[in-house]
Amino acid sequence: MPAPPAPLLVAQGIEKTFDQTRALAGASVEVSAGEVHGLLGANGAGKSTLSRVISGHVRRDRGTLAWRGAALDPRSPRDALSAGIAMVMQETTLAPDLSVLENIFLPELAQPGRLRPALQRQRARDILESLGQHAALPLGSEVRRLSAAQRQLVEIAKALAVDATLIIFDEPTASLSPGEVERLFDVMTRLRAAGRALVFVSHRLEEVFAVTDRVTVMREGRTVGGSLPTASLSQSDIVRLMVGQDLGRIYAERPAVHAAGEPVLEVRHLCAPPRVRDVSFTLHRGEILGLGGLVGAGRSETLEALFGLRPHSGGEIRLHGKAFSPRRPADAIRAGIGFVPEDRRLQSIVPDFSVRENLLLGHLSAYRGFGLGYATRDARVAELLRLLGLPNERLLDANMLNFSGGMQQKIIIARWLLLDPRVLLLDEPTKGVDIVTRSSIYAMLQEVADRGAAVLVVSSDFEELLRLCSRIAVVSDGATIAEMESAVLDEAKLTLFAAPRSSMAANARLLADLSEETGGAAFWALRDGGRLFCLNRVGGTGVSDPGFVAGATPRFEETRIPAALRSAPGTFVAEPDGQRSTLMAQVHSHRGHDLGWIGLTVPGVTTPDAATIVRRVQDAITSNI
């Protein structure tokens, strides 16, 4: 990479204290045009505060800011915006009732002399075009109807409408699924190529390596490594800078073959409108089961229905073999179910309460005084302190807000552990949590499962699902479409299963058309080492396995590996029976994920035409996923 040009922004020795908390104690960062600069650090290191100082949301106490070589002193976000600095926050600041277009041009700065609506529309289209996202946003749609990823795109377009040169992204990937993350990275890469400077805050180190050019690492409010080229660093270099010590393995070793205990929670065809249509899975004693899928697929709503927060209108839930229909959370808690929701701040913590009070909250709501005796309870609290890595019992009386997001999350999980739950439901348990805390949360969950609880984890982080969970059930558009051992899955296969129903149905139709045109049998298969799993097979008579079309669970069956795949992929190869030949062609998603193979078995001798048709289907599938 060529040496970056003179820095656009230089922040030096920034200090900031909130009440008692010293958030920044000498933080510095330099950002140049045309780079993606990672801002890293453990929870509470001061990344957000530094970002907010630069973008005018927070006033610094001490230190200097320079922008294009001149002193900068933003007193408000508007000041920073007029200099060309914008921030895309974790919680978007959009007006939900206004349209996409109205939001993009909401800042007065974006409307010099007030652009006429037609011009606004054209300008918004140009901006989205420059991001390669012209089709991604309906300009007239109300922002409340958009997905998290679309709202983020509106924020970016809003920054570009005022021609921001520096855009700070504060944990932009926390609520996105892998495909959406890649799309965001594509947008960021285009912004960088256009000469803009980007600051990227993230706890996911694989993302940092994927998208940043340089990184600045913070610890306890200070910069401990400034503008280091990402390519010169390893993951352990970064962790060492972040926490001052090495971190062992992040994920505990999963047993290769899961010895499942008896079923604890059996969910059959659960329907909980509007999102959950047909969710089925079985959760066993002592296992960690993942519920994977895209944001909006209905996973959180499934957990809410199981915890009595959302009524279900159909299907069956069985707990320890008995029908279970919770009407309110207290029903679920009494039945031994704990729930860690996605939004810590809104749904979980009581900010003004102490850690002790927050810990005991589940206990109180479940038992109203008839639970554990004081002595037992205090002994359990002491044990939990050890599990939490809290050094000092006095911290129990500290206010919850004194702790970083990661520590708050551990306290919320511990709240449920105090009740010895038989089932623990967790929604995105490591969202916004740094790598060190994440690793201790994984260890906590493993310990809970080892003690015999059944753990159900919703996560959009596919790597986390694959490494933490022994099995994964994938939900797509409100229905489970696969439930299998993590060992036979990888990120690409999860991506394939999680794809929206509409694109999978379109793919099944493509296979059906292929069968019809060639008079053969088309199928889609995934290779796993020496085995081939057939996903859906479409025979000459039409769709024989209607899985993806009808919304039923597709059979995911092991099949023999055709000669075509063993000897010459991409060409027709005669089958051993001498009657048929098969062609196997690899399919990728448009983002390059390996999606396995499509195969076509045709009677007799083949014509080159069939191969051309296969290629057409292959391309069509690629653009669908």
Ligand SMILES: Nc1ncnc2c1ncn2[C@@H]1O[C@H](COP(=O)(O)OP(=O)(O)OP(=O)(O)O)[C@@H](O)[C@H]1O
């Ligand atoms: N408005 C505020 N009032 C009081 N304390 C605050 C405020 N904002 C931040 N802090 C505290 O300042 C410290 C640094 O917080 P900051 O959010 O900047 O860290 P961070 O590195 O962005 O953390 P995370 O990765 O968890 O987002 C933390 O101890 C936090 O509790």
